[in-house]
Amino acid sequence: MSAPNPATHALYARLEEVLGAEHADTLMTYLPPQPVSELATKADIAELENGLKAGFDRVNDRIDRLHYQLADQLKTYTIVMIGALTALAAILGTVFAVVFS
Numbered sequence: 001m002s003a004p005n006p007a008t009h010a011l012y013a014r015l016e017e018v019l020g021a022e023h024a025d026t027l028m029t030y031l032p033p034q035p036v037s038e039l040a041t042k043a044d045i046a047e048l049e050n051g052l053k054a055g056f057d058r059v060n061d062r063i064d065r066l067h068y069q070l071a072d073q074l075k076t077y078t079i080v081m082i083g084a085l086t087a088l089a090a091i092l093g094t095v096f097a098v099v100f101s
Helices: 006-019 021-028 042-099
Strands: none
Touching: 006 021
16 A cells, blocks of 8 residues: 555555554545545535536637527528529520510
C-alpha cells in the first residue's frame, strides 16, 4: 500500500504493526486519497450544480433565439419564393399570350 503523504504513510505503518498488512490495507481504502482540504463539500457540489444549470439555461436561451431567427428567415424565404414564382408565372403568361396570339 503506497501512502500519498508522510502522515498517511506513518498511519499505515502503525496500522500494519497492530492489525497486520491485510487489515491495514482494508482500513486505508476507507480514507480519502487526497487531503481533506481538497475534498468537495455538499456546498461545492451545489455551487457547481447551480453553475451548470445557469450554463444550460443560457444555452437553451440561445437555442430559442436561434429557433425564432430561423423561423423568421423561413417566413421571409417563403414570401420571397412565392413572389418570385408569381412574377415568373406572370412573365411566362405574358410570353405565351404574345407568342400564341
